[in-house]
Amino acid sequence: MNQEQAVLVERRGPVGVLTINRPKYLNALDIPTLLCLEEALGQLERDAAVKAIVVTGAGDRAFVAGGDIADLNSRQGLAHYQEFAEIIHRVFRRFEDTDKPTVAAVNGWALGGGTELLLTLDIRLVSDRARLGLPEINLGLFPGAGGSQRLIRQIPLCRAKELMFTGDQISAEEAVALGLCNRVVQADALLNEALALAERIAQKSPLVLKLLKRNVRQGQEMPLGAALSHEQAIIGLVLDTRDAHEGCQAFLDKRPADFRGQ
Incomplete structure (x- = not known):
């Protein structure tokens, strides 16, 4: 899949929609996809007609299932710090800092980098089929794309530590109960509900x-x-x-x- 297809960009009235479009790889994030995501966000930021942004994943299995583990296995620390980590931190910070309200439509697995991306978005609707988690500890790693710091600022510290120390996945309902997401939506209604919410926000100043x-x-x-x-x-x-x-x-x-x- 080429870079232009890795992220789809469309505008539906006052709402911009970013779709991470690598369903064959469960929408996993690699460097080309991150750069494409950054460019897509910039495109919507520059479009004065776009008042709010929805972020979702292609297909019905994954929002973002994480990073490319084979790629991580091949990396050494300094190269990782200077390349992938530098880019993913910059891109995620762009989403966190954008002046336009963002709505996540979490259509499936949001694991590792998927949960870390979620943590940068303003409002989070989650499919009843979704699973969330930070499983990096199971690989001898820990969340390194902002997750270890953003999570402890968004949910109780003891629960954040439990999720990171065990690597356990949680259901959509558990994510809402933790305050990690806003509400659970039936899978077939998720995108429409996210769009409707974004359109409501887009009517404000x-x-x-x-x-x-x-x-x-x-x-x-x-x-x-x-x-x-x-x-x-x-x-x-x-x-x-x-x-x-x-x-x-x-x-x-x-x-x-x-x-x-x-």
């Missing part, structure tokens, strides 16, 4: 969503006092936007708001 995402992301890395001061400054910026006053006036007028990203 794109400028205010951008500022909100930055406020939340940056605040996570601050002590509470600094984060509250940061929030105070950002909401001040929001009140200088046209969209904030349009939203308030629309509420008073009992009409839909006309958000323009201004």
